[in-house]
Amino acid sequence: MRPSRLEATYRLVEAFGLDRGDNVRVEAPEVVPDRVLTLVHSQRYVDAVRALSADPSLDLPRWGLGTEDTPAYAGVHEASARLVGGSHQGAAAILAGDAVRAVNFGGGMHHAHAEKASGFCVYNDCAVAIQQLLDGGVRRVAYVDVDGHHGDGTQSIFYADPRVLTISLHETGMTLFPGTGFANETGHGEAVGTAVNVALPTTADDSMWLRAFDAVVPALLRQFGPEVVVSQHGCDSHFADELTHLRLSVDGQRQAAVAVAALADELCEGRWLATGGGGYNCYDVVPRAWTHLVGVVAGRPIDVGTAVPESWRDHVRQRWGARAPLVMGDEVDLWWRSWESGFDPNDETDRTVMATRREIFPQWGLDPWFD
Structure with a gap:
């Protein structure tokens, strides 16, 4: 999670113009005020993060900070609230009609819950942006x-809200x-069916992942009819990233962005x-994957x-003594079977998809068999 991965990404974005x-x-992301954070987080949680930000030695384990995954450190409130700032400003621009699309590659803190930090994530910028869109008059967000x-954090925050379809x-x-994130986590009350999870096999590659996406996401988004799409593009699914076992390429990750862009264009006039x-391969995978994302968002x-x-x-x-890649892809074949090719019970x-x-x-x- 070192900030240099964001710097490396933005320099590559600049290199391509x-x-x-x-x-x-x-726009530079701002440190958002409490009134923005409390769209989804409780004030007592924000107060606890601010206290730990001022004194990281405090023992406040109930809030999820001070762990190996999510350590407390001086300035953690300001740093985390700034990550929210990018998504908040993007959502505000979409609501105002000043932008159709926005991208905040510093965001995506999807493990943060309403009152608990987790998995490197303190404040959930995705959830804040979604709630901001809803409060601004958007009726359905995918x-x-x-x-x-x-x-898990984004899912939990909207688990009982039928206005939000979460697909992971x-x-x-x-x-x-x-x-x-198993198939039987489907939402609560009136929102049953709005939490969707595809728990992929441990070593899923491009062909497996893209087949699963094709089999689940387009049909559900078309049926749900979102007015805005919010997406999280963590790139730790790459075969060179050590924090997952998945085997995707940068090419496959780029294709995911292309697919989301097409659905946003089809269903909500491009609002995305x-x-x-x-993403933890900081100078190879992350800059390429998110530069592709910026390129797709920018058209x-x-x-x-x-x-x-x-x-x-x-x-x-x-700057970092790292060996950078030569090309923007991984020179792979992105061939994959669409769901229309039929269900194979031995696969x-x-x-998983079924x-x-x-x-x-x-x-x-x-x-479930044909649509």
Whole structure:
């Protein structure tokens, strides 16, 4: 989670000129006030984070801070509230009609719950942005989370809210933190069917992941009819990232962004707020994956065969002593089977997908076998 991964990403964005398009405005994220944080977090939780921010030696374990995964440190409140700032400003721009799309690759803190920090995440910028959109008059928001880990915090905050459809595709909780995100987690009360989880096999690759996305996400979004899409694009699903067992490529992660963009264009006149998330291969995977995300959001997608600018590679070598990649993709074949090709009961991916479809699709009047 070192800040240098964000710096490296933005330098690559600059190297491609994505920050200088006629249709692009760059804003520095602000430290948001409590009234923004308390859209989803309790005031007592915010007060506890602020106290730990001033004195990290305090023992306040109930709030989830001070753990190995989510340590307390001086300034943790300000740093975390600034990450929220990017998503807050993006949502505000969409509500005001000043922007159709926005991206905050510093955000995506999807493990933070209403009153508990978890998994490196203190304040949940995704949830804040979603609630802000709802309070601003948006009637339905679809949240699509493609991080390698389950988006448990965002799901929990909206678990009983039928206005929010949360979909998370992630490595199964049987082998990975946070140990949740199974097909039978479907929502509560009137919101049953609005929490959707695809717990992918441990070593799922591009073809398996893209087949699962195709089999679940488009049909549900079309049936739900969102007015805005919010997405989380953690790139720790990459085969070179050590925090998951998944085997995706940068090419596959880029394709996920392309697919979300197409659904936003089809269903809600392009209104889309994208965030970053997990991603711990700091100078290879993260900058490429999120530069692709910025390019897709800005309507200037970068081909995966494009050479990485030499100036950026030199900077990475001189600044961090790291060896940067030569091209913007991983030179893989992205072939995959669509769900229309049929269900194979002997295929682990298909069994996972069908578990989700059986739980969720009938709630929306969809046939789990064919729709």
